[in-house]
Amino acid sequence: MILISCPDCGPRDETEFHYGGQAHVPYPEDPSALSDEEWGRYLFYRENTKGIFAERWVHSAGCRKWFNVLRDTVTYRIAAVYRNGEPRPSLDGDPQ
Amino acid sequence: MVETTIEPLDKKISALRVSPAQHLHGAFVDAGVTGAFGVRLREEQFLTMVGLRVAVGSPDRARLAKIVGAELPARCGEVATGHDVVVLWLSPDEFLVISQSVAGSTLVSYLRAGLSEGGAAAVVDLSANRTTLRLEGPSAQAVLEKGCPLDLHPRVFAPGTAVATNIGRVPVILWKVDLDSYRILPRSSYADYLGRWLVDAMAEFKVLGSG
Ligand SMILES: [Zn+2]
Numbered sequence: 001m002i003l004i005s006c007p008d009c010g011p012r013d014e015t016e017f018h019y020g021g022q023a024h025v026p027y028p029e030d031p032s033a034l035s036d037e038e039w040g041r042y043l044f045y046r047e048n049t050k051g052i053f054a055e056r057w058v059h060s061a062g063c064r065k066w067f068n069v070l071r072d073t074v075t076y077r078i079a080a081v082y083r084n085g086e087p088r089p090s091l092d093g094d095p096q
Numbered sequence: 097m098v099e100t101t102i103e104p105l106d107k108k109i110s111a112l113r114v115s116p117a118q119h120l121h122g123a124f125v126d127a128g129v130t131g132a133f134g135v136r137l138r139e140e141q142f143l144t145m146v147g148l149r150v151a152v153g154s155p156d157r158a159r160l161a162k163i164v165g166a167e168l169p170a171r172c173g174e175v176a177t178g179h180d181v182v183v184l185w186l187s188p189d190e191f192l193v194i195s196q197s198v199a200g201s202t203l204v205s206y207l208r209a210g211l212s213e214g215g216a217a218a219v220v221d222l223s224a225n226r227t228t229l230r231l232e233g234p235s236a237q238a239v240l241e242k243g244c245p246l247d248l249h250p251r252v253f254a255p256g257t258a259v260a261t262n263i264g265r266v267p268v269i270l271w272k273v274d275l276d277s278y279r280i281l282p283r284s285s286y287a288d289y290l291g292r293w294l295v296d297a298m299a300e301f302k303v304l305g306s307g
Pocket of ligand 1 (some may be wrong): 062
């Protein structure tokens with residue numbers, strides 16, 4: 001069980017949340033202009049990061065708002081929580 | 097010809113209303129425990145609940161505050177007490193307005209008067225969406241702790257606080273009305289399951305109380 005700090009509600013148990021996969025995947029500007037392969041890449045292709053990963057969570061049992069989390073996929077340690085629309089915060093030792 | 101009197105429709109309907117946990121009334125009474133380990137459960141029927149959605153920073157907020165008689169709650173857990181209503185914070189742009197004395201349709205029309213034309217806001221009568229279970233007594237916190245992931249210690253969860261969370265896997269709004277007195281608002285279809293879950297969770301205190 002991990003403890004996730006909702007930006008609006010504070011720390012709550014993981015059971016109050018649902019996972020939303022990789023964050024910062026932009027919706028295509030003009031979906032109808034995409035080839036089937038490009039659309040397929042948008043829908044189904046995601047990073048499989050070992051380490052700090054930017055991902056979406058929704059506080060489904062609380063305020064029902066989506067937000068972003070930087071989580072280490074190896075240790076499960078949460079390095080940062082930030083609101084939807086905010087840029088990905090940079091961390092010390094962040095490889096990018 | 098037989099003279100018939102026609103009752104007003106709303107009077108007839110209120111007589112026919114059945115609350116979501118009404119069939120558990122006897123079970124709730126039987127589950128009650130008195131004394132030092134006491135805990136009691138009952139349903140508070142038919143509270144008026146109106147869902148209010150209004151965007152953060154909207155000028156409608158000030159108008160609505162005037163109508164309800166209190167500023168809209170600003171953060172998680174806050175409960176604002178106004179004229180005959182209380183307002184629970186559900187999210188930055190969502191609130192639940194609860195009243196024991198004002199009817200749903202009346203409250204809706206009062207609140208709608210506070211919304212500007214074309215503004216991004218919604219007022220919906222949700223009175224039938226949830227029911228209210230009242231859990232009281234020195235053991236109430238211990239009963240809830242069996243199935244609620246929150247820290248319910250009074251240091252963290254103070255009287256006059258309401259939060260959306262889970263109890264016994266059921267999504268609820270948990271409102272600490274007073275020390276040792278909680279209102280639990282499950283959706284109506286979960287009232288039976290949650291009512292029985294609470295009765296089961298209360299059972300051990302009956303044994304403690306009698307021993
Ligand atoms: Zn939240």
